[in-house]
Amino acid sequence: MHSKISIIEDMLDEDQKTALQAYTLASSPLKSNLADTATTKPTHESALEDMPILEDGTCSHPYLIPNINKTSCILAQRIDIGKHYIMTGGFSAVKENYATAVGRLMSFGRYVFSIDEPVISDLFKSKKFRDAARDTCPADRQVLDPFQFNIIIQVPGQTVAQHIDGVYFEGADRFDVPQWLLAAMKFSGLWDDYFIPQVQVVAYFHTWTWSPDRGGEFAYWLPDGSPATLVQPLSGYGSTVDGSRVVHAANTYFPNRKPPAVDKSKDVELRYSDSTKTWTVYEDGTPTDFTYPTPELRQTLVFRARCFPSEAALENFKNRSNRIPLTSILSRLTYDLRSRGYTIPDSRLDLCILIMKVYIKYPYPSSLIPLNYCALQKLLLEKGWDLTPYFDIIGCGVDAQPSRISVIDFGGLFRSAFGNYMHTIIEGLSVFKAFKFEEFKEELKDSIGLAQKLKGVVVWGGVLIAGTTIKLLMFSGRVKRKKA
Template identity: 30%
Template sequence: MKVSKSKSPIFSTSLKWATIPIFFAVLLRYAPGYFYGNKRVLEKPIAYEIIDDFLSESDVLDLREWVFNERRFATVIDAAARGVQSIGEDEPIKPDGTCDDMTFTASPSSPTCKFTGRSDIAQHFVKTGGHRGMKETPDKLISSTLSFINYYPDKVNDPAIKKLFENKEYLKKVGNICHDGWGTRGPRKEGDFIFRPTQVNIVLVPPGQDLPLHQDNQWYWGINQLSQPDWLLHTVQESGLYKDKMIPQAQGVAYLHGTKEKPYYENGGEYVFFPYGPGADAMELKPKRGQAILMDGGRMIHGVARTAPGYQVAAIDKDVFNRIEYQGNETWYLLSDDELIDVFKTSDLRMTFVWRGLCFHDEAEKAKFEQHLKDEDYVPQYTLLKQLEEHMHETGRLPKSKNLENMPRKEFAQYLFSKYLQYPLDTMNTAWFPINYCAASLGKPWLKALLSPFCVDRKERIDLSDQYPPAKEFCAEGRGERYQTNCNKM
């Protein structure tokens, strides 16, 4: 007689218990991506173009010489401190010159603390740990975001710079970017647009630094970085309220690092961008000497993955004057106020020449824009904030009981950040758990101690001044208060 065998109760129970860690592993892997971030996927990709040899070797050498002659490059905090800087969230600076809130900074032109110009970038970066999903404390991550950048609005008229924008291949490809911004893809006549450069930048990214995901400052008829804080421009972009008022722009990124024989930056620092929108996968490009990437950076989310992953950056405090200065002999000093906190060689730096410009249909529209700037024909800030308040009420982002009149400006700004300024959770393909749990330790010493075995903290601040020759004297007249510091010996 055939005897049927039943499953062992012990085996069945063990199998159930074994599935529990699998369930939680899957939950930790995919749940954050479901609940967090901007998941919008575009039907058509935002246009981008790549010109492999945009800069000749002679161009690269000339631009590198310019970088060496400039000598000093400050952080993005100093670079963003221009135009209107707050919506009224200002708080007093502490006696030691710092700010209570991690996302607040004090600029040299203001006696108060306020949201940094790109607080949207910093907040997302701390929550996610960047493109590689780093598990690091907020202090460590903030020290890893302060790339060094100089803005040169007047350099667009320099003959050597203007020459770069007259290249026929470049004009054809930048025309594709402009027309994509207008929504008019496909065949068109050559020269049926006007490109107005607005500024050129030099960006130096030392080892251990990220350039977190971001969009470039948008330009609208009535709203720009001269009339509103930088982060508010991106709120307007995500709200869609001024979509028909946005002026298309074209950003170019070209690389100056490496050598003719070894043109690639081999130690991280990939260019990351999202042509299909924040809900789609990112694309990555290894930066190559002389190569240019063109896109509308006001519409395309992009950034730079960490350079030299694993390098322990110096303890940079965001509320002091941080800059990188060339000392000659291929040597750069990282200075924080009067302290020397790190030293690099030119070959360590990811070195980028960046330019931006606006797209106009013809000379008449360009002239209209010039007059628009001259007249400062801008939307008043209160009007804009009321429009955003109404939009949040209509879309359920803000309770009807809350409004500009009964909310502190800081609280209102925090609503704007949380409801509009969510960059993609781009660590899904680079980290098992795509949220930086170390961020939870902010302001909680007991939790920081508990998580310390699993989180990288920033290293102790060390002044290296007695180990190297003194920093060379520096003074740059006409470039702002902080560029005239150290006119005498440090």
């Protein structure tokens, strides 16, 4: 999972940035990233994990959203991204409630699988792109196939969570099966012989000058386990990388501002008003209170090309023959899970969650507590345990400011082990399992030992209980804060 990364200072000139600004205005309304299937219309929108939709058209399960026809609830196309962010708080280790995390992730944009737009066509033909692409693509795959560009808009308070881009295989891509499943296929290594490398450019066309309070840096992780490398989102600059092999993200944009409060089960979009020269978030056709002038938007252009060994290989791919059936993909993963000693769940939804848990590995935050314990509130509520007052006291309420536990780096081993402790607990809750010791033991057996796990749970529990006790005492007036 690695690729060379390059920074191009003058990827976009002033005329290109102006053209992209005009294209963005003309593209209004911009859909949220959860509406991805409306653009790609895959053969299989789900991996057959469909659950009944509620009478009000929503989905109660934290991982599910309505399908394109609003007839059932399915896993979001990139639930692997959202699931990891909500559980960990992203690489900034934010501790915040589920609803706030969802709004933070639902950026806006337009996804276009064509290069006919003049400004985009010119960029793909430019020497700057061609040179960077040949440097990024493997030496034996120098035939480029430009195929996609995206306009990505983030409003203040939003982020791009850790992820790899939509993966392409010979026989399977986002037009065939869910994208979270493609990510699992890539991480598993079982289809490496069919993998198609790609090059993407992430470039910025906003008009503002970057400052540290804005945040929004591009971040990427090398495979050696080192902390993230941050790249400032300077207007006109571009980063080239194979995003399907390198885990990357964006730091929260204006991290001290709240993201839009939106519902994952509703149609959310960003609309431009020519009369007020502002952008407003809409939910099911109704305007919300979240309105922004254009200079407050983080505006990103992403454009991609696939890397092929020959023109013949490119033509063979475009013929879209010999597709890999969804059932074959799931069968191969299930067989591999059994060979690793996992028990295969009866529920297809639980199987999908297990596939993501075992194969998809995004980095944990380098913080003292690398899990977002505030997300437990939503998962416990789904089990019928309303502990809202408790979570409000420890700073997890809807109106609470997100907290970022100090990013002290205790080393990869500690982060991995500690993260695994809490990841296991949250996973167990998220799939609605009873708290039986044998089931909990089954959840833990694939890690570094039951005794170590239980010890880690006790340590984390002690930290949380101690912190909560102090907050409760402060709340009751028994402990006074020390004045500066």
